[in-house]
Amino acid sequence: MDILKVDSTLVLYDYPLDYSIAENGSYYKDPETAPEQPTYQYCAVTIDKKLPNGVEYEVLEELFIPDEDKDTITKTAKANTxxxxxxxxxxxxxxxxxxxxxxxxxxxxxxxxxxxxxxKWRPAGTIKVWDNVVGDFVPVEGVKVRARRWFTTHTGIASASGRYSCNGRFRRDANYSIDWERYEFALQDGWLNGATYNGPKKRGDWNLNLNSGKQEYYATIFSAAHFYYYGSRMGLKSPPTNATFKTKMKIAARLERDESSHIHQRRFILSAPIYIKTYGRESQAVFGTTIHELAHAAHWNFDRDAYNNLGAGGYVLQKDGDKRTLET
Structure with missing residues (x-):
């Protein structure tokens, strides 16, 4: 999965693209895959597309997809053509x-x-999330919205105002969705599943105000991670970044109220290094905790041996001194 995520041109879905979505949810798990394995990923690619090395794949169907975004030439522009x-x-x-x-x-x-x-119409809209400290909806800057009709997907990234406009057009209705990730990081729902929001199938703008439940939770965590990775860090070190022989930062958005943590070694058991467990708390607590744990990841990236020793002492051997040092 991490190898696929290095290629930002792949628009991946965890369900077959020729299936209709009967009921909206935050993720799909193929019943034929083992619980400890990630579900299959589906994608439509051009015939000459080269997938990353080490990725096993199966061609399910060869497709002819007319370009819905480009006006078809209807008059002969050249003799004998x-x-x-x-x-x-x-x-x-x-x-x-x-x-x-x-x-x-x-x-x-x-x-x-x-x-x-x-x-033709262009998918667009505004994505906002409720901030109970501000007492109003605030933009979810940087979120990538997908609009899909069968095997064609157009995407748009929300600006500082929360407004997005996709990079293509359709003639008929399209399925809107959000994958709570960017190139450098990804939220997880559960142990291995990516956190998503499956929106409506419609023609026209999709405007979304999230004000309750786990999707509000995801949006707030996403906003914090986006700010840390893509905003102004004022010279601070970055958390681990996505690249060849590296892995995208996974953030598990746990629906719990407990102690959040960053333990890098979790990635060796296919788990997320960061667990956020602030479900149901005020938005500033969710946002701040996410920043705090990403700062731990940045510290690990700066001095890995020292951080690993403190992490093992504080969280595995339960040494209070090591844990206090790590948290400060």
């Missing part, structure tokens, strides 16, 4: 959906025809 008209492409796509039972059967044929010839 022919172009497929936009109307023909739309008709072929509709027929492919019909024969695979994926055309919306709840609407009339004329309605589906109108949708196929409808103007």
């Amino acid at each position: 022919k172009f497929i008209s936009e109307e023909i492409i739309n008709t072929l796509v509709d027929e492919a959906l019909r024969i695979t039972n994926n055309l919306n059967n709840k609407t009339s044929k004329s309605t589906n025809l109108a949708k196929s010839s409808a103007s």
Whole structure:
């Protein structure tokens, strides 16, 4: 999994892309995979795409995907050169959906025809989370929103105002979702599962205000991690970064109220080095604790041997002195 995450061009999903989402959730676990193994990852790639070395893969299907974002040329621009008209492409796509039972059967044929010839639209919106200290919704800067229709995904990253606009357009409805991660870090829901938010299937803007439950929790932890990695650290050392022969920082967002921690050795058992256990606490406590544990990761990155010795003494051998030194 870590090898795949090094390639930022791969848009990975933990469920097959030709499946419909019957019920929204925060992650999916393939029932055929063992509990201690990560679930299969699915992705649509160009035919000439080279996957990272060491990744086993299976080609499930070869696809022809018309470019929905680019206006099709309908007039001959050069003598003896022919172009497929936009109307023909739309008709072929509709027929492919019909024969695979994926055309919306709840609407009339004329309605589906109108949708196929409808103007293109760009997925966009605003993502915010409730801050109970400020007493208002605040932007979730840096969150990457995905809009997917079948095997085509367009993405957009929220600005400082929480506003995002995806890098492509569709003609029909698209499935919105959020994967609570960026290139340098990723939140986990449970032991191995990535934390996600599966939004609606719709045409038009998706605006989201998170004000309760674990998705609010994820958004606050994400905001803190994004600030530490991509904001102004004022010269402080960075936590471990994602690169070849390195691993993306995993942050387990535990739905508990207990002692949070950073123990780098957890990664050797496929677990997250950082556990955040501030579920249900005020947003400033969740944000601050995440910063605190990332600072531990930065300290480990600065002097690994000393940190590992203190961590083993404080958390494995339960030596209060080592634990106090580590926490200061």
